[in-house]
Amino acid sequence: MSVKKFITGSFYEEAKLFPAVKKVRRSGYKIHDIFTPFPIHGLDKAMGLRDTSLHIAGFIYGITGTTTALGFITWALTVDWQLDFGGKPFFSLPAWIPITFELTVLFSAIGMVLTFCYLCQIAPFVKKDHFNLRSTDDTFVMALECTETTNEAEVISFLESLGAVDVGVQYKETGWWLGRYDKESKRIEQNVETAHS
């Protein structure tokens, strides 16, 4: 495993963070990640992350639940073991709606949470690195990835000019626990449309 170099800076104000993200990306630096104590709406757009398709996964799981329930009940009560309730039809769909609905919700919820954990690579006993412990308290921590050609001093002074504090260099072993979104980031255009510019 190789060691990577990061330059991290802390922000305390959303008002400073958003312009900083924009300028950093315009200048061509690569934002490894921004760690925040709570979701900041629009930050994903500003960073150029694409939308998540987690909800589509949820829909597919839900449909799976629906077909599982309907298919199984239909088979059990009309094919495998027909039960005669006062001469009512074996295929009594209205009575099966509650269980079908419940299984739809159950499959969708469990599937989505597992997918969420898988995509974020989080699970019990997993330890991950987030550069600054205060990023779960009140600090927005921006981590820039350095390459061999990166001029350290220049980046540090650049970040400081954008309002970052505690700017410093950190070395991390690369690995899945750092998280990588290279494939997801879109190239920055001249006029980026962001929700909050």
Added chain:
Amino acid sequence: MALLRYESQVRPPLVSGDKDYHQVTEDICRPVEAKPSRLWWIGFIISVALLLFGIFSVAMEVTYGVGQWNLNKTVGWGWDITNFVWWVGIGHAGTLISAILLLFRQGWRTGVNRAAEAMTIFAVMCAGQFPIWHMGRVWDAFFVLPYPNTRGPLWVNFNSPLLWDVFAISTYFTVSLLFWYSGLIPDIATLRDRAKKKWRKMFYGVASFGWTGSTKHWQRHEALALVLAGLATPLVLSVHTIVSFDFATSVIPGWHTTIFPPYFVAGAIFSGFAMVQTLLLVTRKVLKLEDYITIEHIDVMNKVIVLTGSIVGIAYLTELFMAWYSAVQYENFAFFQSRANLDSPYGWAYYIMMSCNVLFPQIFWIKKMRRNLAVTFFLSILVNIGMWFERFVIIVLSIYRDYLPSAWSTYYTPTIWEVGFYLGTFGLFFTCYFLFSKFFPVIAIAEIKHILKQSGENYKANMGELETESLDVFEEQHGHDHGA
């Protein structure tokens, strides 16, 4: 770019006091990181004692059979199913607050949702005990699941409301648990990063799943919360609907009523909010969280209580009207002889129900009363008593006088083991709640921070100047640049 969303000055702040993000963390983590108070220990020990008594009561029932309960020829469902429906009802407020109010974008839910969701989960755990132990041969409880067996395979009856209930309650419990815990993960990470002691680091490290607060993770987390809320919303409504089907699909006068589903759901929200009030009034006081669970929260929850209480009241009156209008003698007997009749053996229960659920909550039309903590606390207890009696009235009063007068002399009273079982679920509920409030933040830290700049008192105060600015200046300073 000063504001992410503008909120009207007319709305009172949801977080009072001079707070910044760090102060929010400090305030909410303080009770978790401090040593438990004497009050906490006293409450916890009482809860555990109740729980042990409950376990003993259940052990008696399992050892000697369901005959240990005073269920008789006509009253096959007594305290146990009454308590089941009561607890399930209480377990509705949490998911309602966190899911439906999330979809309706109600900012105030952030102060109360975490504790309310926890309460939901514990209440559903308590509710689940009753049908399980009522089976008698509890070691055969797995018969309710459709699994390939050597009896045919003989599948469970998918047309039965009791089986729908199995699926509804277990799904509701699972989804509520997932929703609650996925919301809790970032807050546990906050505790983990503040931890100084080794065991705390380990415990919260494991429980936080390695959460980092990465922007991408938050994006997914938001999507997850939104979809789970969308799923949980019809789920909440379906669960008590299905519980009401247990009765409504039968042919017992007093049970087979078509208004049961909405009537039960309204009642569930009603009793759930009452329990949230009871718990949060104590929690905010003991944990000193008055800045987060403010009088505004109490006020708005009391509004929900008076609304749902009145819906329940209309349902009661509709039942009486339909019994009279149908001119069916059995309906008339159930409603006008067994229930709304002070001369009948259980008439008093009906009037306790009516006064606690319909009459007394009307006091909340008055703003002063909604914002009075003592009145709210007292009323919340009354509502819970009233809602227990509602279930008792529906269940026992519909069946204790059967069609033959010879089966009438059966005045059903519970045995000590039935009462003990009920008390035991209180023990289970409060033991869980005490442990939760000690080891986890009772308020959603990340969500409070999310609304802080719109609804925090100190931030709101500075927002006043915006209204005096001209539109052009406002646009210049706060407008979006949508690109040329």
